[in-house]
Amino acid sequence: MQNPYTEIFRAPGAKGFAASGFVARVPIAMAPIGIVAMLSQTHGEYWLAGAVSATFALTNAFLAPQISRLVDRLGQTRIVVPTTVISVLAFAILIAAANQDWPIWTLFVSALLAAAMPSIPAMVRARWTEIFRDRPELNTAFAFESAADELVYVAGASLSVGLSVALFPEAGMLASTLFLAFGSMAFIVQRSTEPRVRLAEHGSQGSAIRLRPVQIITFALIFIGATFATTEVTTVAITEELGQPGAASLVIGVYALGSFVVGIIIGALNLKMPLQRQLAIAIAIIALTTLPLLVADTVPALALAVFISGVAISPTFITAFGLIERHVPGAMLTEGVTWVMTGIGIGMALGSFAAGAVVDAFGAQNGFFVSVVAGAIALATVLIGQRSLATSDCDFAACEAGVVPAE
Known part of the structure; x- marks a missing residue:
């Protein structure tokens, strides 16, 4: 009996977008806890750390479907590129604000802007659907993505906190931002598997x-x-x-x-x-x-x-x-x-x-x-x-x- 997971990765481009998509989604788990780990050390106030993290998480929960709606209408590349740039720059400002003790309002504003981070897991699943629509392989692909999500949530949070504690307060957030930037870039350059825009x-x-x-x-x-x-x-x-x-x-x-x-x-x-x-x-x-x-x-x-x-x-x-x-x-x-x-x-x-x-x-x-x-x-x-x-x-x-x- 053939391994169904081997079968799905025989599709042209599948290995590339799945691997880059995995890297690009790591910040989903790293960023919220990374903000807490960073600000609790740099500012010594857990209420502030929690409030900034909640600002990012709740705003992203509201914006992500709207961003994905634009993705469906205009295509992944046209939306992922600008939203990722905004998110990466905002995370960089948040890190600098924490390190340089900038005014508190800069933490909240940068967290709001960082929430423009697009939903990479949704776009990866859209690519699998484009390849295996109405075929049993799609169930296997979705199972793989669910397992990847589990791994991201378990490893991402631990990595973020571990880096911040072991190296310096901003280390977890810096790593998260780099994962987002390079993972998204690697994902979006793979145009051959990008779903076509449907009328x-x-x-x-x-x-x-x-x-x-x-x-x-x-x-x-x-x-x-x-x-x-x-x-x-x-x-x-x-x-x-x-x-x-x-x-x-x-x-x-x-x-x-x-x-x-x-x-x-x-x-x-x-x-x-x-x-x-x-x-x-x-x-x-x-x-x-x-x-x-x-x-x-x-x-x-x-x-x-x-x-x-x-x-x-x-x-x-x-x-x-x-x-x-x-x-x-x-x-x-x-x-x-x-x-x-x-x-x-x-x-x-x-x-x-x-x-x-x-x-x-x-x-x-x-x-x-x-x-x-x-x-x-x-x-x-x-x-x-x-x-x-x-x-x-x-x-x-x-x-x-x-x-x-x-x-």
Whole structure:
């Protein structure tokens, strides 16, 4: 039996855009925590570090879909080049402002401008879709991208903090900026795999968020994102309470490992079950596996419970993006993917806040109740939306004709 991952990389140009896209997306994980690590050392105030980081993250969450919408209309090169230049220059100013102790307002303004950073993961998935549209290889490609996202989030945050602590405060942000600049440059020069700009067709006007399937998936993944952040925050709190704070990084790493391994396996399979049912099953597993977290009161038990709770994360992403590819017209695919990724980011921000508040008020172990509630809401959302998410065995053009905006 041939390795399906070997097969997808036989496509001309696939290795190049996948590799450069991986480098260019590393700042997604490095920048937010890198800002905190940098400013907490240069200014000694965590509230300021958190506020500047939140300014960048929330602004990027708002701008990214709008930028991706322009990408769909004008092409990747015409939009990625100017937005990346703006973001790189803004990050450079932010680093200089932190190092030279410039006025506080310069930190916030540069963070706002840096949020112009485009959604490289969405554009990489758009290239895979252009190559493998309506073919089973697309599922494998999406599985690879989900695994790459997992690796980026695990390694990127650790690298950013490690550089800042080991070298100098600005080291993490400097590395993140260089990854963005050179990765994006290498990605965009590969014009042969850039998706063609598709003319807007019936059902393709306006924003992708007006489409019911995009609304359902984005809303559900807001709460899935909340379970991620809650697990991380609560794990840190519990390990500190148990007197083993160093175990937090190991437990969180195990969380990502479970998702990474299962995602790779799922990508190698050609499952025949309808995607909307696969999504419902994956989210049901996430929801059910939040329950053992409530009784994990030792580090080994916590690590085991966290590992189990992470196994369905990549399958959730794979099927979610597969459904977006099926339901969103080609003329707005990049925007559709970006909305889903934005939902995950918003959920992580809200989950961190909610989990922190619950931990402070009711104790570390109770932080996992946020995961339980978030998982239940996500599951209810996809179950109620099964009819809207259903796909037929049609060609993509026919599927596009069946997409209608939400009322």
